[in-house]
Amino acid sequence: MSPDGAGPEAVRTHRYRGPVPELPEVETVRRQLEALLPGATVTGARAHPSPKFAEAPRAAGHRIDAVDRRGKYLLLGLTPATGTTAPAGTGAERELVVHLGMTGGLHVDSASSSGTGPPRAADPYERASWDLDDGRRLWFRDVRRFGRIAVVPAGDHRGLPTLHHLGPEPFDPELDAAGFHRALQGSRRRIKTLLLSQRPIAGVGNIYADEALWRAGIHPGARRVGLERAGRLLGHLREVLAESLDHGGTTLRDYRAPDGAPGDNQRRLDCYGRGGRPCHRCGATLAARALDQRTTTWCPRCQRN
DNA sequence: ACTGTAACCTGCAGGC
DNA sequence: TGCCTGCAGGTTACAG
Structure with a gap:
């Protein structure tokens, strides 16, 4: 650990650990699931006993009608599948809420893969799974268990405080x-902590917060930001998110090719993870320090408080 | 109501 | 070689 965050000896090499799902990754997942799931009915389900996942089976007996997203949350619209006599819009709709956390991922096994070939070994990191009426299986894998699954009355997000108070897209x-x-x-x-709270704007994580603040020339520790700088920050947040979304398609592995290439995860970053290295704009040594217990990188020259 | 802090969880990197 | 420690991250519970 660097004593003062300055000087070449403070160099910390950024070790890429795999895609941490942020808004662009979650949106990419949403688009893929939207092409696969609507119309399918959940016939059975099971979950890891942790309260973070235990609600998953409550999706059983429902048809998936929509795959939406708010911030980093995936929202699967559910309608009761018990008989066709119930009139539409009776208010019994539920919502399957999935947050991928840090290491979470949703996967769809095709119907054919379950019938042929040798039985697949159980994945020790499977936290929930849902059987679909067409033979496919939707399942949630999450090594570190930072993810979250909830089944709630549609739109009732009181049990998920961050989602309940989520800022605009x-x-x-x-x-x-x-x-x-x-x-x-x-x-x-x-400002950095505020962005991560999801309240001023939805979907911003550590990477994009650092990148956007760097582009906007705003110190992450600033507690007041004027109108003009706020406007610039908003523009840069949109930029970094949009650029990442453009590359989202190549960020994720193909569900159906478990042995497929991990894909190009390289993301051109000017700030995040580059503490101790020269600023791409002014050449000063980027500082890296914990700010409110969150690793933060910034340029002490370009981003003045 | 707000703000700050610790906890959650596990693989991995680095030090000895 | 292998053990030990600290780190990473988003969200939530809790204390002040």
């Missing part, structure tokens, strides 16, 4: 500099 056309500035002004916390 980054690309919501109604979100503008003035509104973003107002949201930032409502808190005295550090």
Whole structure:
């Protein structure tokens, strides 16, 4: 660990550990699942006993009608599948909420893969699975168990505080500099910490927070940001998220090819993980330090407090 | 109501 | 070689 974060001896090499799902990755998953799941009915389910996953079986007996996303949360719309007599819109709809956490992933096994070939060894990191009426299986794998599964009445997110108080989607056309500035002004916390809270804007994680603050020239520890700088930050947040989304298709492994190439996970980053290395803009040595217990990288020259 | 802190969890890297 | 320690991350519970 570096004593002062300055000087060449403070170099910390960034070790890539695999895709941490942030908004672009979650949106990519959503698009893939949207092509696979709607219309399928959940006939059975099981889950790891941890309360983080134990609600998964409550999706059984429901048809998946939609695959939506809010921030980093996947929202699968469910309708009771018991008989066709129930009129639509009776209010019994549920929602399967999935947060991928750090290491979570959703997978769809094709019907054919379950019938032929040798039986697959049980995956020790499987946390929940749902049988579909067409023979396929949807399952959730999460090594570190930072993910979360909930089945709630549609739209009732009281049990998930962050989702309940989630800020606007980054690309919501109604979100503008003035509104973003107002949201930032409502808190005295550090701007970086505030972004990670998901309240001013949804879907921003550690990587994109550092990148956008670097581009905007805003110190991550700032507790006040003016209107103009807030507008610039919003623009840069949209930029980094959109750029990542453009590469999202190559970020994820193909579900159906478990042995497939991991794909190109390289992401061009100017700031995150580059502590001790020269700033791409001014050449100063980037600082890396824990800010509110979250690793934060910034340029002490470009990003003044 | 708000703010800050610890906990959750496990593979991996680095030090000795 | 192998054990031990610390780190990474988003969210939540809890204390002040």
